[in-house]
Amino acid sequence: MFQSIIHFFSKAIKTPSIRKKIIITAIILIVFRLAGHIPAAGIDRTTLTALFLGSPLLSLLDVFSGGTLANFSILALGLNPYINASIILQLMGYVVPSLEALQKEGEYGQEKINQYTRLLTVPLAAMQAFGMYALLKGQNVISDLDPLSLLALVITMTAGTVFAVWLGELITEYGFKNGVSLLIFTGIVARLPITLSQSASVFQSQDILKVILFLVISIVIVGLVIFISEAARQIPIHYAKRRTESGLGATSYIPLRLNQAGVIPIIFAVSLVLLPSLLGQFLANIPNPVVADIARTISTAFNPESISYNIIYFFLVFCFTSFYTTDVFNPDKISEH
Amino acid sequence: MLSQLTVVGGVFLGLVAVLPSFFTKFIGASNLAIGGTSILIVVSVALELIREIKGEMVMGKYEGFLK
Numbered sequence: 001m002f003q004s005i006i007h008f009f010s011k012a013i014k015t016p017s018i019r020k021k022i023i024i025t026a027i028i029l030i031v032f033r034l035a036g037h038i039p040a041a042g043i044d045r046t047t048l049t050a051l052f053l054g055s056p057l058l059s060l061l062d063v064f065s066g067g068t069l070a071n072f073s074i075l076a077l078g079l080n081p082y083i084n085a086s087i088i089l090q091l092m093g094y095v096v097p098s099l100e101a102l103q104k105e106g107e108y109g110q111e112k113i114n115q116y117t118r119l120l121t122v123p124l125a126a127m128q129a130f131g132m133y134a135l136l137k138g139q140n141v142i143s144d145l146d147p148l149s150l151l152a153l154v155i156t157m158t159a160g161t162v163f164a165v166w167l168g169e170l171i172t173e174y175g176f177k178n179g180v181s182l183l184i185f186t187g188i189v190a191r192l193p194i195t196l197s198q199s200a201s202v203f204q205s206q207d208i209l210k211v212i213l214f215l216v217i218s219i220v221i222v223g224l225v226i227f228i229s230e231a232a233r234q235i236p237i238h239y240a241k242r243r244t245e246s247g248l249g250a251t252s253y254i255p256l257r258l259n260q261a262g263v264i265p266i267i268f269a270v271s272l273v274l275l276p277s278l279l280g281q282f283l284a285n286i287p288n289p290v291v292a293d294i295a296r297t298i299s300t301a302f303n304p305e306s307i308s309y310n311i312i313y314f315f316l317v318f319c320f321t322s323f324y325t326t327d328v329f330n331p332d333k334i335s336e337h
Numbered sequence: 338m339l340s341q342l343t344v345v346g347g348v349f350l351g352l353v354a355v356l357p358s359f360f361t362k363f364i365g366a367s368n369l370a371i372g373g374t375s376i377l378i379v380v381s382v383a384l385e386l387i388r389e390i391k392g393e394m395v396m397g398k399y400e401g402f403l404k
């Protein structure tokens with residue numbers, strides 16, 4: 001098995017076009033990781049780290065910034081505003097007729113929508129930067145900034161997000177498809193050693209059962225995900241003019257995958273399900289007791305460990321997968337090819 | 338049939354996404370919940386990447402024939 005893996009990669013590297021893509025993607029990823037380590041001004045790093053360790057919500061959010069939030073770098077917001085912008089445009093397509101027409105326009109329409117997404121990313125990033133500042137100020141991680149420094153912070157964060165989106169699109173254009181999910185991927189993978197070493201440092205011998213259970217669950221989940229992603233129903237294509245030796249035969253197949261849409265719906269679902277609790281945390285610092293109370297209720301209801309969170313999360317993943325599949329895989333379009 | 342497949346796929350994905358956090362409840366290690374979503378994304382992205390590389394390799398083969 002390992003031999004065939006090695007064989008696959010050596011063959012991939014020997015193919016010039018793939019080699020070029022790998023090199024370009026790697027360079028861009030390195031730039032992204034480097035930029036993710038330039039800290040923004042005015043932050044108390046130790047308090048920040050403690051805050052992140054204590055909150056599962058913030059750590060989840062960190063995952064979707066591409067792993068750049070925990071050290072509050074200039075890329076702290078990362079790709080999050082961009083993902084939110086794409087969700088908004090995707091959903092608006094079902095409501096606004098002119099947008100829906102654009103979505104069906106094919107490549108030109110897609111290009112237009114991408115343009116809108118980028119434009120929408122900028123104000124969203126500015127808003128989220130301000131929200132992040134308010135959140136961190138409430139937790140005493142950041143001192144009161146004068147308006148000018150606050151403006152500088154917001155602009156830095158926004159520029160960082162635009163930079164990250166640009167890197168993602170560079171990958172999409174010159175490297176592998178779907179640069180944005182690749183950036184998120186690197187963020188997660190880069191955090192893996194840190195998480196593991198943290199777990200190892202608190203490891204005690206009576207935890208051995210938990211560790212084994214955890215390993216088993218991880219392997220089962222990985223196996224399940226691969227199984228689902230690769231599962232496909234082969235639809236035979238019959239050509240009127242083409243015949244095989246055995247008479248009329250199906251010569252090729254359209255693979256109808258169980259999960260046509262890939263990873264995007266999952267990313268969408270997670271960002272959406274995180275939104276209410278983030279808002280809740282943000283509003284909990286408001287002096288008005290009624291608002292703060294509502295906010296606190298929302299935060300507990302949407303705590304990543306609560307049941308309501310998981311139910312909603314499940315439904316969001318399900319809905320986005322269905323929506324996306326009907327978008328990506330349009331039977332009428334396929335039949336025209 | 339497409340809608341049937343999609344329903345099955347969606348339910349599966351949703352379950353996989355949620356499963357780890359239920360296990361977390363029973364085991365009680367708090368950073369597991371993050372792990373579930375992350376695993377889902379990492380594995381799917383890796384699979385997509387490999388699929389793309391494979392596609393590209395097949396293309397390369399055909400180009401070799403034409404030259």
